[in-house]
Amino acid sequence: MGWRGILGFDYGIVQAPLGPDISGPELVAAVAKAGAIGILRAPDWESPDYLRELIKRTRSLTDKPFGVAIVLAFPHDENLKVILEEKVALLQVYWGEFPRELVEQAHQAGVKVLHQIGSFEEAEKAKKAGVDGIIVQGREAGGHVIGQEGLMALLPRVVDLVYDNGISVIAAGGIVDARGYVAALALGAHGVCLGTRFLATKESFAHPFYKQKLIEMDRTEYTDVFGRARWPGAPHRVLQTPFFGQCRNLPEEINEASQPIIGSSVIHGVPKEIPRYAGTVPNATTTGDLESMVLYAGQGVGLIKEILPAGQVVEMLVEGAQRIICESFL
Template sequence: MKTKITELFNIDYPIIQAGMVWVSGWKLASAVSNCGGLGLIGSGSMKPDLLREHIRKCKAATINPFGVNIPLLRGDAEELVKVTIEEGVKIVFTSAGHPKKFAREFKENGVKLIHVVPNVKYGLKAQEAGCDAVVGEGVEAGGHNGADQITTFALIPQLVDALEIPVIAAGGIADGRGIVAALALGADGVQIGTRFAATVESSAHDNYKRKILEAKDNDTVLAFKKIGLVRMIKNDFAMRAIKAEEECWDEEKLKDLLGSKRERAGIFEGDEIEGELEAGQGVGLINDIPSVNELMGRLLNEYHSTLKRINSINLS
């Protein structure tokens, strides 16, 4: 599988594991990279010293390329960038902010910069800022989403038509059929989150992984539309958030409800009731917790069997 993305990152397959908070540590990232994809360390739940530790452990666990995801709206984003550069990481995915702030610094240090965007407008801004590629993330994705709520199927071909740099598709992709669909829409690669969250090497709590397995197609909701969309699995906390919005709570009260440790409580500590269980709409396709090696093999088999089925269709 050779695409612009495999060439950009020097990897075998255009499959990127999303840099998810409390999920994507060095064990998951190195496992994905060892299988020919691109693993990402999710720095959004790490202090700078912990990020440094994970980078060094990842280097010791794989000789293949891996990257770091940095949410730019974090107060210590500059420190996370500094650590990433100091440790010699050459691939960085950024999100939740404008990549231009650190683009020059990354380029001067030979870092390939990729930014996550929810629409064409921000895709063009990322291209102008000097990004090497963008991740077009549809509203199907778990976690924080764009206010426009554009779906992956609609977003990707529009980004491909508008941009000159490669596009990576994300949001709702959980199997090989999704990979084929994304490439058919013009993407040069895919970024997969929730499916990798439910693997052996994921650092998430077993309760969180089990909730992913139990979830069906309609078991995620979008909440906190006033203060930043979040897609998560339905639980008591999620439904209280929905009710609060229906009652027109103001932004300050909604921020108080969300708090600062909901993600950690749900994903890392396993609080099924009051935690924020971020997950994408692809949860209905997930029914086991394989190793990364098993999952990567399955994704590739599904990819090839889907192509075979499509090629067998007689359109004449």
């Protein structure tokens, strides 16, 4: 079962890499201490010295293994070198191909590779590349969503694809509690990846306003309104805030590049201005018109009722899944 451990970790629970810097050292260390897989989000630009310090800061908070994620759509070659040099336990890649030669390079450094995919075709490529694990992201997921298929339909196909290859399959999209965890295991997954649930934790670097909206709101929508200029062709799932309700039908030719500045933030140590319709969620440093900023969330957000310590989230998932299986299936 997933709680018995995958990829060398105690439990089959993955904390998704939350952008742009929401999953920082404090959250990752808390998840790692609880026996699950915490993943740092690397900058979406080349910043090798900063990333090395980020890894060291995390190691100062825990002696447990953890991972680092890169988005392949953005510059990452120098960041990747640092990840391999620092020999973190796991490299997570997303939104692009990661060929066999790079997987082998990671393996030579003692780093396992976890590739997040959104289609069966992407899963075939990841299998061919020799990755250690595949995160199957359904359309229910929050944040940027690369695929169009629902998790229930896509997950079993990927499980069947890699069943004899020793590749761990991890389900992602709308999972926030033990019931979702058990459902994913029933479909053949070895573990689960949660983003929104770990976003709503005490250790996440999200702005308190953002966390509160995750508790108050329960509806999301799949859209392409935010961040069109910086990351074209990258649809996402967001909370249905009043501001989003006003701009959900935004004409395709309008994007954040020509919009007024509505706030500012420090992201991975770099001051950034936030224009209207930007794809940047508010972190703890953000100031300005927070009501008009994007708030990513998955479809399971309505099940989140409180902000909890990340370690407690892991504990609830593990104990809850064990209880459900013992009471209902044994």
